Amino acid sequence: MPEKKVVDRILGLYVHIPFCRSKCNYCSFFSAPPQSEEEMDRYTEALIRHIQMGKSLVQDRAFSTVYLGGGTPSLLGSDRISRILEAVQQTLSIRSDAEITLEANPESANQDLFLAFKKQGGNRVSLGVQSFQDDELTRLGRVHSVDQIEQAVESIRSAGLNNLSLDLIFALPEQTLDRWRENLSRALLLQPDHISAYGLSYEDETLLGRLYAQGKIAPVLDEDYVQMYDWTRLCLKEQGWIHYEISNWSRPGRQSRHNRLYWNREEYLAVGVSAHGMIGRIRYSFIRKAVQYVDVIQNMKDNGKSGFWHPDLMQDKVELTQEEMSSDFMIFGLRQMDGISINAFRNRFGYDPADRWSDALSALKARGWLVQQEDRVRLAHCAVPISNEVFVHFLD
Numbered sequence: 001m002p003e004k005k006v007v008d009r010i011l012g013l014y015v016h017i018p019f020c021r022s023k024c025n026y027c028s029f030f031s032a033p034p035q036s037e038e039e040m041d042r043y044t045e046a047l048i049r050h051i052q053m054g055k056s057l058v059q060d061r062a063f064s065t066v067y068l069g070g071g072t073p074s075l076l077g078s079d080r081i082s083r084i085l086e087a088v089q090q091t092l093s094i095r096s097d098a099e100i101t102l103e104a105n106p107e108s109a110n111q112d113l114f115l116a117f118k119k120q121g122g123n124r125v126s127l128g129v130q131s132f133q134d135d136e137l138t139r140l141g142r143v144h145s146v147d148q149i150e151q152a153v154e155s156i157r158s159a160g161l162n163n164l165s166l167d168l169i170f171a172l173p174e175q176t177l178d179r180w181r182e183n184l185s186r187a188l189l190l191q192p193d194h195i196s197a198y199g200l201s202y203e204d205e206t207l208l209g210r211l212y213a214q215g216k217i218a219p220v221l222d223e224d225y226v227q228m229y230d231w232t233r234l235c236l237k238e239q240g241w242i243h244y245e246i247s248n249w250s251r252p253g254r255q256s257r258h259n260r261l262y263w264n265r266e267e268y269l270a271v272g273v274s275a276h277g278m279i280g281r282i283r284y285s286f287i288r289k290a291v292q293y294v295d296v297i298q299n300m301k302d303n304g305k306s307g308f309w310h311p312d313l314m315q316d317k318v319e320l321t322q323e324e325m326s327s328d329f330m331i332f333g334l335r336q337m338d339g340i341s342i343n344a345f346r347n348r349f350g351y352d353p354a355d356r357w358s359d360a361l362s363a364l365k366a367r368g369w370l371v372q373q374e375d376r377v378r379l380a381h382c383a384v385p386i387s388n389e390v391f392v393h394f395l396d
């Protein structure tokens, strides 16, 4: 397909699929098992129509990334994933070198799916693995086995997809450093290009969160948490990996372009129930009600901007002030291990970070939590475990 007009500013597309086979014990994302195949069909058609409405917001601007996330997008199966990506390619201007990612879980991963994804321009898979030990998978409420992880990777490779990210979770209750080391080693044996490793957190509305609140499970000690994180950092560094964001590592050149776009506060069009997007200064999110989302779109008469942002679809829609945008730029930017560029900040906002946060920057540098080297300000390694304490200084 010939490439349409390309405009320089970076733009991404996020498509949210809210279906999962069952709810994991730690998950607070908006997701639920589909009631029927028809429900997934109707949702797919609603998404396609919503993407078509979204065109009016971006005109012919070209997208550098497309990300099908969830939930479990792989649960839609090859036909629906094909239909969505075909609509994306036909409706929007997608750069020929765009990064196009599919999130998948091992229990719904198969070669047909990945072949169909690749045929529609897909080139990156993010596989939810979490652990390489069946008892840990059970504790997390995952519905796949370690064998299925290995089969999924085999399907991804045999479909000719060679950009693979694995998601892992560490600091599970009672997990030892040795067990976490084994998980990471098993992950590396699969030769991924990217690893996201998150420490388990106990969200209120999750099963593990409730057990924690009732005192029935205990999180790992803080020092064990830090030991696991530090070991991840050192082990991957030794193997030539790049630590580019607090919880993300990659082989050189394999950073997630889509996630970088979030951390650099670039624009992204988002569609789907509960999806969050940002276009220009407008930050928005859609309702967390799948049936209403589909019904409103199906009955919509307006195909333009006002249809895309129909009040019955919106959870939230705000126009950010310059101050809010510059705070976000600092907070999200400092999540990246190379930090923020002062020049980039100045070009975007017309002043220097020090003009607004002089006292905070001095204090954080004096404590050794921030480091400035020429044009860049970054989080010191010692401040990573307490990064939220640093970020809070840039809210005012």
Ligand code: SF4
Binding pocket: 019, 020, 021, 022, 023, 024, 027, 028, 029, 031, 070, 071, 072, 105, 128
């Ligand atoms: S598969 Fe992912 S989105 Fe779905 S319930 Fe589990 S953690 Fe949540």
